[in-house]
Amino acid sequence: SLMMMTGINYYHYIRLTIVIATLAASQFSWSAYNRDSWDFNPTQSQVKHSLVGWYSGEDGNPTDIDHIVSLNDAYISGGSAWSSEEKRTFSNDPYNQVASNPYVNRVIKNKHTPLKFITRMLTSNYGFASSKCLRYLDRYVGVKTKYGLKLNLTEIESASHLCMTL
Numbered sequence: 164s165l166m167m168m169t170g171i172n173y174y175h176y177i178r179l180t181i182v183i184a185t186l187a188a189s190q191f192s193w194s195a196y197n198r199d200s201w202d203f204n205p206t207q208s209q210v211k212h213s214l215v216g217w218y219s220g221e222d223g224n225p226t227d228i229d230h231i232v233s234l235n236d237a238y239i240s241g242g243s244a245w246s247s248e249e250k251r252t253f254s255n256d257p258y259n260q261v262a263s264n265p266y267v268n269r270v271i272k273n274k275h276t277p278l279k280f281i282t283r284m285l286t287s288n289y290g291f292a293s294s295k296c297l298r299y300l301d302r303y304v305g306v307k308t309k310y311g312l313k314l315n316l317t318e319i320e321s322a323s324h325l326c327m328t329l
Contacts, residue, residue, distance in 0.1 A: 196238045202247065203234070203254040213262030218272075218284065218299065220292030221264055229263035230254065231299065232306045235274040240313040259306045264289070276315070277303055277322040285325070296326035 205211060208228045216226060234242075234254055242253060253259065263272070271287050272280045277300055284291060291299070300322055307314050 196235055196243070198234055200247065200250060201234045201254040202251040207255055208260055209257045210260050210262040215262065216264035216267055217261035218267055218291055218295055219264055219289045220295070221289065225265070226262040227265045227268040228260050229268040229272065231259050231261060231302045232310075232312065233272075233274040236276060237310070237312055240307065241311065253310055256306075258302070258309070261302075276318060278318045278325070281322050281325050285329075291326075291329060296329055297323070300326060 205228050210217075210226075210228055213226050214222060214224045216222075217229075230237075234250075237253055242250065245253070267284070267287075267289055271283045271289065275283065281291075281296060281299075284296075300319060304314065304319060306312075
């Protein structure tokens with residue numbers, strides 16, 4: 164255990180940890196997620212005038228444009244390596260956009276992946292409109308597949324089981 168290390172051993176352990184961390188950091192050029200770099204243009208969206216939230220079927224006047232696969236999720240699952248043009252194409256793809264009640268989009272779903280979003284939706288004052296839970300998962304997988312993004316199949320399976328309980 165670390166607490167049992169004494170004198171020189173503990174000193175070398177700390178020095179080695181610092182050296183490894185420094186080397187690891189220098190090996191990777193990590194650019195943090197930046198939503199603005201995706202160049203999303205809501206004025207071009209086909210769903211910008213919708214008054215009904217796609218997930219809940221409830222009036223959301225006004226509605227937000229929600230990305231089925233959030234830009235952050237895309238970034239984490241492979242989109243971080245994309246060019247500016249690839250990011251722009253993804254963020255403005257109508258297949259990845261739905262109208263959403265602003266609260267559902269900004270608070271319940273936000274940048275969460277399917278299992279967490281579905282769980283949060285089911286424990287909120289909102290619910291999924293008829294068959295929308297499974298349709299959401301189908302679109303989510305479709306978007307990820309279309310763009311070659313990594314999928315967590317275990318999470319998708321768990322989310323699917325959760326949808327089946329509705």
